[in-house]
Amino acid sequence: MRYVIGIDLGTSAVKALLVDRNGQVAGEASRSYPLIQERSGWSEQRPEDWVEATVETLYALMQSSGAAPDAVEGISFSGQMHGLVLLDAGGRPLRNAILWNDTRTTSQCRHIEAALGDKLHAIARNPALEGMTMPKLLWVQQHEQELLAQAETLLLPKDYVRYRLTGELHMDYSDAAGTLMLDIAAKQWSRELLAAVGLSESEKLLPPLVESHQEVGALLPAIADRTGLVGSTKVFAGGADNACGAIGAGILDEGLTLCSIGTSGVILTYEGNVGRSYDGGMHLFNHGKQDAYYGMGVTLAAGYSLSWFKNTFAAGESYDELLAGLSEVEAGAGGLLFTPYLVGERTPHGDAVIRGSFIGMDSSHERIHFARAVMEGITFSLNESLHLFRAAGKPIDKVVSIGGGARNPAWLQMQADVFGASVISLKHEQGPGLGAAMLAAYGCGWFDSLEQCARRFVDYGMTYEPHPERTTKYEELFQIYRDVYRQTRGLNEALAAYRL
Numbered sequence: 001m002r003y004v005i006g007i008d009l010g011t012s013a014v015k016a017l018l019v020d021r022n023g024q025v026a027g028e029a030s031r032s033y034p035l036i037q038e039r040s041g042w043s044e045q046r047p048e049d050w051v052e053a054t055v056e057t058l059y060a061l062m063q064s065s066g067a068a069p070d071a072v073e074g075i076s077f078s079g080q081m082h083g084l085v086l087l088d089a090g091g092r093p094l095r096n097a098i099l100w101n102d103t104r105t106t107s108q109c110r111h112i113e114a115a116l117g118d119k120l121h122a123i124a125r126n127p128a129l130e131g132m133t134m135p136k137l138l139w140v141q142q143h144e145q146e147l148l149a150q151a152e153t154l155l156l157p158k159d160y161v162r163y164r165l166t167g168e169l170h171m172d173y174s175d176a177a178g179t180l181m182l183d184i185a186a187k188q189w190s191r192e193l194l195a196a197v198g199l200s201e202s203e204k205l206l207p208p209l210v211e212s213h214q215e216v217g218a219l220l221p222a223i224a225d226r227t228g229l230v231g232s233t234k235v236f237a238g239g240a241d242n243a244c245g246a247i248g249a250g251i252l253d254e255g256l257t258l259c260s261i262g263t264s265g266v267i268l269t270y271e272g273n274v275g276r277s278y279d280g281g282m283h284l285f286n287h288g289k290q291d292a293y294y295g296m297g298v299t300l301a302a303g304y305s306l307s308w309f310k311n312t313f314a315a316g317e318s319y320d321e322l323l324a325g326l327s328e329v330e331a332g333a334g335g336l337l338f339t340p341y342l343v344g345e346r347t348p349h350g351d352a353v354i355r356g357s358f359i360g361m362d363s364s365h366e367r368i369h370f371a372r373a374v375m376e377g378i379t380f381s382l383n384e385s386l387h388l389f390r391a392a393g394k395p396i397d398k399v400v401s402i403g404g405g406a407r408n409p410a411w412l413q414m415q416a417d418v419f420g421a422s423v424i425s426l427k428h429e430q431g432p433g434l435g436a437a438m439l440a441a442y443g444c445g446w447f448d449s450l451e452q453c454a455r456r457f458v459d460y461g462m463t464y465e466p467h468p469e470r471t472t473k474y475e476e477l478f479q480i481y482r483d484v485y486r487q488t489r490g491l492n493e494a495l496a497a498y499r500l
């Protein structure tokens with residue numbers, strides 16, 4: 001049997017999947033790494049941790065699966081988006097990577113808006129948000145000028161890992177779209193955007209752009225030795241985690257929408273052309289499928305809100321233990337409402353200062369009410385993005401749900417009830433790693449198109465239909481949820497000075 005490997009470089013861990021020509025997962029392995037949060041709103045990781053964890057994961061995958069090393073034809077990647085990795089002339093990281101969920105760059109975002117005006121949307125097709133790469137680069141320019149002077153290369157997280165595995169520098173369009181430095185329609189770095197914000201000098205840092213399925217090198221001998229793979233294994237560029245999540249969920253044409261609950265949460269919908277635009281700070285990014293796009297709204301702390309709740313109030317318990325009895329609590333968690341703004345919020349507020357709330361605590365509430373309220377709050381936040389798509393005329397009646405959040409059937413039913421749409425699960429939820437494996441399979445020439453690959457690799461499971469009574473109840477609660485942002489904004493501004 002021949003295989004490909006999909007590597008998903010997530011925020012909490014790297015996961016690798018070994019997939020055969022029939023799309024069957026023949027092995028999986030994973031290693032986690034820490035987040036470094038020195039100050040409120042800051043979020044960094046050590047690039048070396050990603051590389052070590054990836055090498056260990058590949059070794060573990062090869063050992064546990066027993067696959068013959070030369071049976072693995074290709075490898076590709078899915079990566080957390082936007083993170084800034086700066087390398088010196090020797091290809092060494094100059095500092096920790098500043099991640100997508102780091103919100104220190106509000107003033108740089110205002111500078112970008114002032115400098116670019118309408119051009120930002122016309123060229124980058126995205127709003128200036130703290131998570132994106134250009135504001136991070138401006139922050140480094142402003143606060144760590146000497147360090148920037150030593151920089152030779154700018155990469156995104158999975159591009160750095162791929163560089164260390166192959167020695168080759170590239171970035172694919174789907175990930176480059178999240179830098180705010182790409183002309184999305186022309187598919188080239190935008191000199192105009194860089195010049196207008198005072199980053200002309202940084203153009204030389206940007207790597208060559210490639211398609212996600214493009215072959216970009218082979219494994220370095222030292223990496224082949226350490227992982228148990230062979231040096232001739234082809235390496236394909238890969239894509240942004242959300243693009244790969246969409247590919248792995250078969251979102252390759254109009255009609256299906258994706259809900260992904262990982263550390264962050266996204267609602268994503270396919271766009272066949274670059275023409276459409278949305279209000280409310282939505283993204284438009286290049287897809288991992290050539291010359292296609294997708295619209296996307298993001299909840300910054302989706303799965304992260306539940307993992308924060310579990311670690312803080314149920315340390316040592318599994319998700320299944322924490323969530324036992326969830327379905328016995330009625331929709332609305334007995335009047336308890338949660339807003340998942342633990343690290344600020346992206347869609348639709350673009351607000352780094354806002355923080356989360358529990359509203360309506362009552363002496364009758366038990367821990368399970370809080371857990372349900374957290375999950376409902378996350379789902380309401382995702383529903384904000386869904387509403388923006390519907391308001392722009394995009395019909396959304398079928399949502400494929402992926403990510404860690406799709407592991408709990410009660411949460412899938414909750415998504416159907418809140419979204420007022422059918423929610424479809426995958427038979428074997430593998431996250432964006434499957435999309436990365438599909439890019440390698442297509443790149444290897446196993447299929448004529450990603451669509452053909454999806455017909456073989458993507459296997460839908462259960463469909464959850466919205467329950468009319470609960471949907472009506474959630475529509476009412478959603479209005480209250482939306483009001484909590486407005487009512488707590490000023491309070492959070494006043495509290496910001498007391499944060500760690």
Ligand SMILES: Nc1ncnc2c1ncn2[C@@H]1O[C@H](COP(=O)(O)OP(=O)(O)O)[C@@H](O)[C@H]1O
Nearest residue numbers: 010012262263303306307319403404405407408
């Ligand atoms: N059994 C479960 N039930 C409900 N939610 C879960 C379960 N397992 C994981 N999750 C959620 O999924 C999140 C992790 O999702 P994952 O896709 O693995 O994240 P990432 O790719 O960002 O590292 C956790 O933070 C948690 O909220």
Ligand SMILES: O=C(CO)[C@@H](O)[C@H](O)COP(=O)(O)O
Nearest residue numbers: 010011080081100262263264
């Ligand atoms: O910032 C975004 C998308 O714009 C995030 O979706 C990141 O790409 C991180 O993803 P996960 O670790 O949650 O999968």
